[in-house]
Structure formats: C-alpha cells, structure tokens
Amino acid sequence: MLKARIIPCLDVKDGRVVKGINFVGLRDAGDPVEQARIYDQAGADELCFLDITASSDNRGILLDVVRATAQECFMPLTVGGGVRTLEDIRALLLAGADKVSINTAAVKDPNFVAEAARKFGRQCIVVAIDAKQVSEGRWEIFTHGGREPTGIDAIDFARQVTELGAGEILLTSMDRDGSKAGFDIALTRAVADAVSVPVIASGGVGTLDHLVEGIRDGHADAVLAASIFHFGEFTIEEAKTHMASANIRVRLF
Template identity: 45%
Template sequence: MSNLRIIPRLDIKGQNLIKSVQLEGLRVIGDPQEYAIRYYHAGADELIYMDIVASLYGRNNLSDIISRAADQVFIPITVGGGIRSVDDVRHILRSGADKVAINTAAIARPELISEVARRFGSQAMVLSIEAKQIAPGKWEAYTDNGRERTGLDVIEWAKRGAEMGAGELMVTAVDREGTRKGFDIDLIQQVRSAVSIPVIASGGMGTIGHFLEAAQEGGADGVAMADVLHYGRMSLADIRAAALDAKLEVRDI
C-alpha cells in the first residue's frame, strides 16, 4: 500500500498563481515560485501545476516556471493544461516536470494516452478528468476548465483511460472546486472502484475533515488542495498530523 499523498495544486495564468471558484472568477494570489518553495519546505508530497488558460491558446506556457521550481523543489511535479502531443510532453518533462496531466487532448484523441505512456512510462501519464454531476450518481466529463461538454460518462472514461495506459487519474469535481464545501465523495468512490490505478481527488477542500473523508470514505490515493493553503486557512503540518492521528498511511516527516 503506497502512502496517501498531500498535494498542493497551483493554478497558473501567465506568470501568476491564481485561484478560481468552480473554475471561473480568477483571483491573483502571487508568485507561484514563492508558494511552491514554501509548500515544499512545509512537507508537500507532490505539486500540481495547471496552466488554466492554456487550452484557450492551445499550448502550455509553464516551462519557465517549472524549470525555476525544479531547481529548488525536490518532490514530484505534475504539469497540466494545453498539452496536446508527445512533443509537448517531452518539452514539459525536459523542463523539470515528472508527470503530465492531460484532459482535452486525451478526449479529442484517446490514443495520445497510450503514446505518452509508451514513450515516457505510464507513471508520467496522468489523465485529468473534470467532472460535473448531471444526475444522482452520474457525471459528465468536461474540457476547457469545465466549460465544454463532452458527452462522456466520467466512470466509463476513467476506465478507458486506465486501459489505454494512464498511470494515475486526477478527478476534479467542477461543482465543488473553490467552494470549500468538501469533495464529491460519491464521485471519488465510484472512480476508485472502477480502476486499479491511483486516484487524486481535487476540488472542494475546506476543512481537514474533508481531507480525511476523501481518503477514508472516498479511497483517494492523493488529495489536491489549493484555496485552504493559499489563503493560510490551514497548514500542511496540520493536515499531516490529522492524517497520522487518523491512522492514515502518510509520509512521516
């Protein structure tokens, strides 16, 4: 059993760390480098960087930010947003990322998942899924920061992504993102039981209790969080201590 991972998520627009609510209404937080280094020293297990406007421009612009971070941050870095091809993946990995998170391009051409997994290893291929609930126990996958419908059922898409070679899933509940109302536990449970690869829960963390729920009830292998850390509502040390108290398998630092 691998450790439950505590993962700050850094949404980037241009050179700025930003925060949104339900993937809209962006607010500038500050310099992503400062936050990345702070979270690294505070004991983050990984970092996720998402270029949130990249899909509009069709390319990821984070290589400079990532190469700066990789010089000072020695934990796995996942980068997503606007990654369209094996060449894009190679560029981001060469910049210092360990993994790429792909959503829009994988939905447009699922073979890309297999191509990336074959070329760089499945551990480098994270399938990013933006889920919106459409009925009780049913979710549709979206692209372009929760703006574009795909008609794909999230659970079926998660299964297909795993079969095609994704090494990990990052599942963002768009309805919960930035609301601090808690993760969509039903969504995490259903995805978790549909696949045998790790699942990262994203979208909705407001309390340490939400973190524990995602792990204990949802079965998440990693929990991504942004708002609660960026605004100093809680610390990574607090989260880790609560996880250890709850007998969750986290890295003890």
C-alpha cells in the same frame, strides 16, 4: 505501507499563481517558484501546476516557471493544462516536470494517452478528468474548464484511459470545485474503485475533515487542494497531523 499523499495545486496563469472560485474571480496568490519552495520545505508530498493560461502564446512562460521550480524542489512535480501533443509532453518533462497531466486531448482522442504512455512511460502520464453529476450515480466529462459537456461517462472513461496507459487519474468534481463543500465522495469512490491506478481526489476542499473523507470514504490515494493552503488557512503539517489523528497513514515530516 504506502502513505496517502497531500498535493497542493498551484493554478498558474501567465506565470503567476491564481485560484478561482468556480473559475471566476481570480485572486493573485503569488509567485509560483516561491510557493513551490515553501511547499517543498513544508513537506508537501508532491506539487501540481495547472496552467490555466487561455492562449497557447505564453507556453514559454510556463516552461520557464517549471524549469525554475524544478531547480528549487526535491519533490515530484506534475504539470497540466493545454497539453495536446507528444511535443508538449516532451517539453514539460525536459523542463523538469515528473508527470504531465492530459485533459481535453485525452477526451478528444483517448489513443493519445496510449501514445504518450508508450513514448514516455505510464508513470509520467496523468489523465485529468473533470466530471459533473448529470443524474443520480452518473457523472459526465466536461472540458474547457467545465463549460463543454461531452456526453462521456466519467467512470467508463477512467477505466478506458487506465487500460490505454494512464499511470494516475486526477479527478476533479466540477460541481464542487471552489465550493469548499468537500469532495464529491460518491464520484471519487466510484472512480477509485473502478481503476487499478492511483486516483487523486480534487475539487471542493474547505476543511481538514474533507481531506480525511477523500481518502477514507472516497478511497482516493491522494488529495489535492489549493486555496486552503495558499491563503494560510491551514499548513501542510496541520493537514497531515489531522489526517494521522483520523488513522490515515501519512508521511509526517
């Protein structure tokens, strides 16, 4: 059977890996290519690059990093952040990304997802949804790193982009991101049960039990985490062993 995936995420700013606590107070966690190589050798199931460079001026640096990383890694690589046009997607795929994650551009114009899927195939189009709880059982989409509310219901939107051609949903709880309090399980489950494509749970991982909860209780197909791996708190192997002991099917390396 298919295995639950563990996906380390590298937040990349101006070509360097950083990870923030609720997007402020960034700490430098090193060279992205070196980190990617370490994760590849450690048996990470995929790798995610999130470009959080504020200006688009440094786009070339990201493409260089993607290119250098793709040269070193024999696992799938997803790249997101600031993807606005079909040309952006094409450039990232040609640089070596296997999947491209679309966030704000999909919210602004959901048809962009359809165009991208038609052009490059559904399998390489990931839609990243950043959601915040606004009331009991209701989550809204926020853009611009969680600062801009949109009034759009996260679950409806997940359904809509899936119908339009998203091949996967990367779901981040903005309430939990950087909190180490665990995934927003209710949100994860609501989205995972609503769509027919794989869902990656993101935002809030602080312990290995959180990874288990994301799959078992949140019904996610994959779990994404950043800081617990970057700062050496846990290894990929420890995470997989822990999940396996909780009867979650993982690929043991």
